[in-house]
Amino acid sequence: MTGIGAGLVLQLGLGALAVASALLAAPSLRSRAGGILCTLIAVTGFVTGVAALLGATGGLLIPIALPMDPLLLAPDRLGGLFMLIVSGVGILVSLYSMSSTRGPDASRTAWVAMPVFLVGMQLVPAATDSVSFLLAWEIMTLGSTVLLLADHASRATVASAGIWYSAMSQLSFFFILAGFAVLAAASGGTSFTNLQAIEPGSWAANVAFVLFLLGFGGKAELVPLHVWVPRVLPEAPSHVSAAMSGAMVKIGVYGGLLVCVRLLPDGPAWWGISIMLVGGASALYGILQASVSSDLKVLLAYSTTENMGLVFLGLGASMLLRGYDASAAADAALVAALLLAVSHAAFKSTLFLGAGAIIHATGERNLDRLGGLGARMPVTAAAFGIASLGAAAIPITSGFVAEWMLLQSLIHGGRLDGAVVSVAASVAMPLAVAVIALTAGLALLTFVKAYGIAFLARPRSAPAADAREVPPLMQLSLALGALSVLALGLLPGPIAALVANTVSSNPTAAVQSVGLGGVSLPGIGAVLDPIMLVVLSALVAIPVFVSIVVSARRHPHRTVDLPWGGGGSRARPRMQYTATSYAEPLVRVFDDVLKPSRDVQVTHVAESRYLVEKVRVEQHVSDVIETRLYRPVLNLFQRYGIVVRHVANGSIHRYLSYSFVALLIVLIVVSL
Amino acid sequence: MNAVVSAVIIAFVQVLLFVFLAPLLMGVIRQVRATVEGRAGAGIWQPWRDVRKLLAKNPVRAEGSSWMLKAGPVALMVSSLLLCVLLPLVGTIPFPCIPSDLFVIVSVMLIGVVALALVGLDGGTAFGGMGSSRHMTVAALVEPTLLLSVYALSIPAGTSTISAIVETRLFSPEVIISPVSVLALVALSIAIMAETARLPVDNPGTHLELTMLHEAMTLEASGRDLAWLEVGSWLKLAALLGLVSNLVVPWGVVTDFSALGLAIGVVSIAVKVLMLGVLLSVGEIFLAKVRLFQVPELLAGSFALAFLAVTASYLVA
Numbered sequence: 001m002t003g004i005g006a007g008l009v010l011q012l013g014l015g016a017l018a019v020a021s022a023l024l025a026a027p028s029l030r031s032r033a034g035g036i037l038c039t040l041i042a043v044t045g046f047v048t049g050v051a052a053l054l055g056a057t058g059g060l061l062i063p064i065a066l067p068m069d070p071l072l073l074a075p076d077r078l079g080g081l082f083m084l085i086v087s088g089v090g091i092l093v094s095l096y097s098m099s100s101t102r103g104p105d106a107s108r109t110a111w112v113a114m115p116v117f118l119v120g121m122q123l124v125p126a127a128t129d130s131v132s133f134l135l136a137w138e139i140m141t142l143g144s145t146v147l148l149l150a151d152h153a154s155r156a157t158v159a160s161a162g163i164w165y166s167a168m169s170q171l172s173f174f175f176i177l178a179g180f181a182v183l184a185a186a187s188g189g190t191s192f193t194n195l196q197a198i199e200p201g202s203w204a205a206n207v208a209f210v211l212f213l214l215g216f217g218g219k220a221e222l223v224p225l226h227v228w229v230p231r232v233l234p235e236a237p238s239h240v241s242a243a244m245s246g247a248m249v250k251i252g253v254y255g256g257l258l259v260c261v262r263l264l265p266d267g268p269a270w271w272g273i274s275i276m277l278v279g280g281a282s283a284l285y286g287i288l289q290a291s292v293s294s295d296l297k298v299l300l301a302y303s304t305t306e307n308m309g310l311v312f313l314g315l316g317a318s319m320l321l322r323g324y325d326a327s328a329a330a331d332a333a334l335v336a337a338l339l340l341a342v343s344h345a346a347f348k349s350t351l352f353l354g355a356g357a358i359i360h361a362t363g364e365r366n367l368d369r370l371g372g373l374g375a376r377m378p379v380t381a382a383a384f385g386i387a388s389l390g391a392a393a394i395p396i397t398s399g400f401v402a403e404w405m406l407l408q409s410l411i412h413g414g415r416l417d418g419a420v421v422s423v424a425a426s427v428a429m430p431l432a433v434a435v436i437a438l439t440a441g442l443a444l445l446t447f448v449k450a451y452g453i454a455f456l457a458r459p460r461s462a463p464a465a466d467a468r469e470v471p472p473l474m475q476l477s478l479a480l481g482a483l484s485v486l487a488l489g490l491l492p493g494p495i496a497a498l499v500a501n502t503v504s505s506n507p508t509a510a511v512q513s514v515g516l517g518g519v520s521l522p523g524i525g526a527v528l529d530p531i532m533l534v535v536l537s538a539l540v541a542i543p544v545f546v547s548i549v550v551s552a553r554r555h556p557h558r559t560v561d562l563p564w565g566g567g568g569s570r571a572r573p574r575m576q577y578t579a580t581s582y583a584e585p586l587v588r589v590f591d592d593v594l595k596p597s598r599d600v601q602v603t604h605v606a607e608s609r610y611l612v613e614k615v616r617v618e619q620h621v622s623d624v625i626e627t628r629l630y631r632p633v634l635n636l637f638q639r640y641g642i643v644v645r646h647v648a649n650g651s652i653h654r655y656l657s658y659s660f661v662a663l664l665i666v667l668i669v670v671s672l
Numbered sequence: 673m674n675a676v677v678s679a680v681i682i683a684f685v686q687v688l689l690f691v692f693l694a695p696l697l698m699g700v701i702r703q704v705r706a707t708v709e710g711r712a713g714a715g716i717w718q719p720w721r722d723v724r725k726l727l728a729k730n731p732v733r734a735e736g737s738s739w740m741l742k743a744g745p746v747a748l749m750v751s752s753l754l755l756c757v758l759l760p761l762v763g764t765i766p767f768p769c770i771p772s773d774l775f776v777i778v779s780v781m782l783i784g785v786v787a788l789a790l791v792g793l794d795g796g797t798a799f800g801g802m803g804s805s806r807h808m809t810v811a812a813l814v815e816p817t818l819l820l821s822v823y824a825l826s827i828p829a830g831t832s833t834i835s836a837i838v839e840t841r842l843f844s845p846e847v848i849i850s851p852v853s854v855l856a857l858v859a860l861s862i863a864i865m866a867e868t869a870r871l872p873v874d875n876p877g878t879h880l881e882l883t884m885l886h887e888a889m890t891l892e893a894s895g896r897d898l899a900w901l902e903v904g905s906w907l908k909l910a911a912l913l914g915l916v917s918n919l920v921v922p923w924g925v926v927t928d929f930s931a932l933g934l935a936i937g938v939v940s941i942a943v944k945v946l947m948l949g950v951l952l953s954v955g956e957i958f959l960a961k962v963r964l965f966q967v968p969e970l971l972a973g974s975f976a977l978a979f980l981a982v983t984a985s986y987l988v989a
Contacts, residue, residue, distance in 0.1 A: 291812075371796070374738045394786065395779050404775050411823050411832055414986055426986035430820060430979060437819040441812030444782060448789045448808055457796035458736050515769040525831060528776065529769035533754075536770065540687065540753040544746055544900070547727070551896050555730045563734035563892050565797035577793070577801020585809040589968045 002058025007048030008073050008126060009060060011119055014041045018115035022108055034111040035098025038118055042090030045083055045122040052080025052126075053498060059126070069191040071132040075125055077502040078262070081338065082125035082254040085345045088484070089246035090118045096353050096477035097239040100360060100470075103151075105237045110150040117143025117243065124251050129191040130180040137176070137251075141169045144248060147240045148232060161228075161235040168218055168228040175215030176255065182208045183263070192263060200267040209271055212259045213278070220252030221305045222312060223282040224625045230289070233301035234365070238356020241297060245304045246349030253311055253341050260319055261334070261503055269323050269424065275316030276428060280435040282309030285593075285625070287439050291446040292587050292594060292621050294579040296355045296365045299450055300348065303391060306439060307344045311337045313432060314406050320428065321413045324421040328523020331500065331510030332409035336402055338499045343398030343488050347390035350481030354384035357474055358454065361467040367453045367579035369464060374455035376467040381455045383478035388447040390485040393440050396530045398488030401519065404528055405496070407436060412524045442586075449582045458573040490530050491517035580619070587621065596621045675765060678929035682763040682937075689938055690756040690914070694906040695719035697913070697949045704953040719906070723899050731895030737794050744791035745893060745900035751784035752907035761914040762937040763926030764835035764842075774822045774832040778815070781867070784904060785811045791901065792889030803888025806964060810866055810873060810885065813968055817863040817975045824856035824981035825919065834915070842922040852985040859978035861916060866971060868909040870952065873970070875961040910945055913952070917944035 018037035025033045052075040059074025075083055097105075097114070104110070120140030127133035145166055152158040183195045186204035198205050218225035233241045260267065260275070286305030293299040314337030321330035357380040358373065359365050374381040390397035414421060414429040459465035469475070488495060493513030500507035514520040518529025587596050599618040605611040648655075699716035706713030733741055758772045758780065766772055785807070792804030826832045828847050829840040841847050866873040869886035878884060890901050918925055924940025926933045962970060 372736060374740075375736075392782075392786070393779065394783055395776070400779060404773075404779075407775050407819070408832065411826065415827075415830070420986050423987070427983060430823065430982040430986075433823055433982075434816045434820055434975070434979065437816040438812070441815035444786060444815075445808040445812045448786055448793075448804070452790050452793035452804065456738055456740055456790060456794045457801075518769055526773065527769060527771060528773065532767070532769045533776070533780075536757060536767075537750050537754050540757060541746070541750045544749055544753075548746070548896065551727055555728060555895065557731040557733050557895070559733055559735055561735050563737065563795045563797050564732075565795070565799060565891070573796065575798055576796050577798060577805060582801065582805040582808075585806060585964065586812075588965055589809065589813070 002056070003051055004048055004056055004058040004075065005060045007044055007051065008123075010044050011041055011048070011122060014044060015115045015119040019112050022111035022115070027106075030108070030111055031098055031101050031106045034114060035094050038094035038097070038115055039091060041115055041118050041122075042087045042094055045087030045090060045118075048122075048126075049075070049080045049083030049085075049087055053077055053084055053502065054080075055501075059128070062132070068131065069129050069189055069194070071135075072128045072191065073123060073126040073132060074128050076128075078254075078257060079125035079127075081342075081499060081502050082250060083122055085250050085342055086121045086125070086247040087118075089243060089345050089349045090122070092349055092353065092477045092481050093239045093243045093246075094118070095480070096242070096356070096474050099473040100239055100356060101237070104153060105150050107150060110147060110237075113143045113146035113150075117147055117248075121243075121247055121251060125254055128193075130184060130195070131190050134173075134177060134180065138173065140248060140251065141173065144240070144244055145169070148236045150237055150240075151235075155235070157231075158235045161231040164228045165232045168225065172215045172218035172225070172252075175211045175218070177215075179208045179211035179215060179259075182211065192258075195263050198264065200264045205264050205267070209259065209264065209267060212255065213275070216252045216255035216259070217278060217312075218252070220249055220256065220308045220312065221282070221286075222278050222308060223285045223305065224629055226282065226286070226305045227623065227626045227630055229301045229305055230298050230623060233304070233352075234295060234297035238297075238352055238359060241301075242349040242352035242356070245301065245352055246345045249304060249308060250341055250345055253308065253337075256312065256315060257338075257503070260315060266322065267319065269320060272316045272318075272320030272323060273424065273428065275312050275319065276432060277316075279309045279312030279314075279316055280432060282306065283313060283439045284309070284435055287442040287446060288586075288590055288593060289621070289623065291442045291449070292583040292590075292596075294367050294583075296358065296367055296370075296450060296454065297352070299367075299446065300351050300355060303443070303446060304344075304348060306443065307340065307348065307391075310403070310406070310436065310439065311340045311344070313337075313435070314340060314409075317406075317410060317413065317428075317432060320425060321409075321421075324425060326413050326421055326425075328510065328521070329409045329413035331504045331506075332405055332521050332524055333413065334503050335496055335500045335511050336405035336409055338503065339398070339402035339405060339488075339492070339496060342495070342499070343390060343402050343485070346398055346481060346484040346488055347387040350383055350387035350478060350485060351391065353474070353478055353481060354380055354387065357384075357470045357478065358467075360470050360474070362461075362463040364461065364463055367450065369461040370454040370459070371457045371461075371464055371573065371576065372455075372459040373464060373467055377455075377469045379469060379475045380478060383482035384455065385451055386482040386485050388451045390489065392444045392447040394444075396486065396489045396534060398485050398492075401489055401492040401496075401528065401530070403436065403440060405519070405521065407433060408521060408524055408526045410436070412526075445583075445586065449579055453577075453579045453582060457576055460573055460576065460578065490534070492528065492530065493517045493519040587619070593624070594621050595624050676768060678763075679765045679767050682765055682926065682929070682934070683757045683767070685934065685938060686759075686762045687753060687756045689762065689942065690907055690910050691753075691903075693942055693945060694903065694910040695723060697910050697945060698906050700946055701949045701953040704950050705957060708954060708957055719902075723903060726894075726899035726902070727896050729895040731893075731897050733894075733897075734795065734892065736796060737892065740790050740794040741893065741897060744787040744794070745897045745904065747787035748784040748791075748904035749900040749907075751780050751787065752904045752911065754780050755908060755911040759911055759915050760835035760838045760918060760925065761911065761941050762934070763929070764839050765926070765929060766833065766835045771836075772834040774819070774826065774834055777834065778818060778822075781908065782811070784908060785867075788886075788889055788901065788905075791893060791897075795892030797892065799884075799888045799891050803885055803891075806885045807869075807889060810967060810971075813971045814863050814866045817859050817971060817978050818867065820975065820978035820982055821856045821860040821863060824852055824978060824985055825860075827852075827982070827985040838918050838922050838925060839927060841919065842925065842927065845922075848920065848922075852981050855977050855981035855984070857916070857919060859974045859981065860919075862970065862974035862977075864912045864916065866967070868905070868912060870909075871956040871959045872962045873967050878961075913948045914941055914945050917941070917948050
């Protein structure tokens with residue numbers, strides 16, 4: 001057995017052990033034992049992923065009696081990369097959950113589901129045939145559904161989230177199953193090597209592409225299949241939301257890459273264009289909803305839709321550009337999409353874990369009731385801050401490098417040796433750049449709001465004022481997450497080169513590592529060296545620091561008890577700007593898209609209409625796609641259900657006559 | 673001479689020159705405005721005197737304000753200094769590993785934007801939050817215009833490196849007056865006015881709550897904190913005006929290193945920036961600040977220009 005095979009077997013064995021320990025261990029030991037075993041599962045997956053990424057081959061063959069190709073788990077380089085992403089997030093989440101889980105989150109069921117979820121996610125990228133892919137996919141979905149429902153007894157919203165999640169993930173599964181079925185019927189086999197033989201222009205490939213886009217797009221939270229996200233991610237326990245958003249969503253991305261890069265490469269131009277459209281729409285819609293949200297976890301959930309939109313935008317651009325033989329730009333766009341996925345895993349899981357730490361400390365996830373946590377929870381604040389910088393794509397974090405590479409590939413993609421490649425590309429590329437720029441701008445606002453309102457200023461409620469830093473293991477996990485965001489941002493060169501190996505036929509022509517961990521795109525002629533940028537800023541900062549030290553010695557600062565506030569110094573903390581007021585200008589600017597419902601009630605004093613006793617303002621931003629697209633469909637089903645209720649009223653005689661009629665029809669059809 | 677050494681020398685000169693020039697530019701802008709309006713004015717050296725005064729004061733910080741009030745101003749200052757290093761102002765000889773790449777420059781500028789917005793929030797007052805919120809809204813809406821306009825300018829040069837763009841315009845000046853370039857420059861100028869909080873987006877001379885953007889965020893800062901915020905913002909304005917002037921009138925910029933060339937480069941960029949400052953100041957007299965909720969319309973207009981410039985350069989050229 002090869003090393004990879006041994007790693008996969010070890011994961012399965014550890015998973016079984018973790019399930020057993022969750023069932024048998026005493027409640028006081030359950031979290032500790034489960035956390036340690038889950039960490040081991042994730043570490044094994046990490047090592048296996050690294051090996052596969054570096055080119056080790058081999059795997060695990062599971063013979064079955066059914067008349068189809070045997071199940072084979074053998075990750076290639078791309079699969080290895082995604083195993084690495086998933087298990088990296090798994091390590092953070094397992095460490096964190098060891099001390100964060102309490103109450104229903106630490107129940108026996110939850111700790112059984114956790115290893116199942118982790119192992120399922122780690123096996124999907126290892127699959128090399130559609131049956132084992134679908135099996136691992138369903139294990140992953142099952143595990144996450146059970147984890148989501150952990151706290152269903154105390155909150156009614158969890159149950160509703162559970163229904164949405166199950167319905168949407170089964171819809172995704174249905175589409176993926178149908179996609180594989182179409183391909184398998186056309187190629188006559190279930191293994192990926194058989195499926196690869198299909199001509200990308202054929203009708204089977206086109207039908208399968210649409211089905212896969214719907215299926216994987218649903219898992220990757222793309223608009224309009226994202227409706228489960230703002231319900232599920234906020235309601236799940238925070239470590240589960242971190243694993244879902246950081247890792248499980250990446251499996252959707254992996255599915256997209258599997259289809260567009262491995263199974264059906266070089267598809268027609270409309271594939272690339274449609275993926276770009278879906279990606280761009282998701283990016284804009286996601287970040288717009290995130291920027292006006294006041295609930296920290298809803299904000300992070302919508303921002304996931306935005307990031308995945310950008311990943312798919314990059315993927316679509318690379319497909320479009322490859323069709324026009326602009327292969328340098330196409331490779332760069334694909335590598336950028338993968339880097340975005342990697343960096344998103346790092347910063348978004350840290351952000352969700354940070355949100356979990358805030359909830360752990362204050363019990364609040366409404367930003368309007370937080371504030372001043374920076375002084376009370378310094379480690380959480382630092383980790384959340386660094387991850388926010390990553391999410392806002394600010395230099396020396398991982399998010400910046402990925403967005404930089406994506407923009408570079410887009411602005412160089414429209415032309416090949418000075419000639420315009422096509423009219424479609426010369427409209428699509430500037431539009432894509434504009435979408436990314438607006439997305440980046442709004443992301444900046446979103447994360448300044450999230451960090452600034454939660455961690456700076458004065459506490460807006462008593463729980464925020466009494467917050468304490470979380471236990472050491474949670475701090476460790478947060479710190480590891482933040483460090484990975486910085487490391488990915490400071491050393492993009494080696495990482496991008498490794499990533500390029502997974503998808504490009506000629507990786508050194510696409511991406512090279514230069515200088516001190518810097519990255520260079522030789523086909524485009526662009527260079528970025530973040531460490532040099534740090535050195536340069538340190539150099540220009542020296543005189544500023546010297547003058548501060550000198551000035552601080554001569555003129556020490558004076559502390560006063562209240563801020564000046566333009567004269568209104570007696571203002572209470574309640575009168576500070578909140579997250580809702582922070583986003584108010586944006587709600588007005590994008591009124592037509594967001595369609596907020598506003599309600600203003602003015603109560604006058606009894607004696608005079610000119611005096612106002614109180615004003616009550618209510619503003620609510622709902623998901624337009626849910627209310628306009630899903631509600632009508634759901635209402636239709638509900639009406640249909642009411643009608644059908646008369647047909648199936650529980651009478652056994654009626655059911656017997658139904659089956660008799662059915663039997664008659666079958667006999668008639670057969671005899672024809 | 674070695675390219676790296678000359679790049680370092682030019683960067684050093686640029687930083688020194690712009691640190692000297694930025695307060696002076698502010699003084700000139702204010703003095704010209706005062707003179708045209710018939711006031712005496714405080715003289716062109718007043719900003720320098722203000723900075724000296726602020727650095728010699730004990731900063732006052734409220735209890736409950738965090739390290740952000742100390743670090744934010746420094747971050748803004750460093751980001752502006754970094755702009756002066758990276759932009760081709762005196763010369764176009766880039767650093768080997770960090771060329772003056774368009775996207776890097778925009779994101780370095782965004783560090784300053786974020787730092788200022790966080791300083792505004794840190795005070796925990798309604799004013800600071802209001803300024804911060806408006807500032808970030810404008811910054812978010814400006815970004816598409818900013819990137820697209822420079823994207824349009826980059827197409828003739830074939831690269832997103834700004835020093836290469838300036839060199840292309842220097843060696844083939846017909847590019848400067850092409851319709852694409854004019855459209856892109858108009859869009860870029862509007863974006864820069866919004867980004868640096870000038871009229872018609874923000875009124876730098878006001879302390880009225882309904883109209884403030886920039887000033888509202890600096891209300892809680894004092895002493896050296898305020899000094900860094902002010903100088904940082906001035907430096908950003910000066911550097912961006914320097915960029916626009918080099919894009920419109922690239923002559924005088926150093927492409928091959930020599931002592932004489934450097935002297936010419938320094939004098940020419942100083943003259944260009946100050947001239948543009950006078951122009952800005954006179955122009956602002958004829959403008960009123962637009963309502964906050966009309967700013968998006970202005971920015972959408974500038975975005976349309978930039979988008980037109982990019983597509984035109986693909987389809988026409």
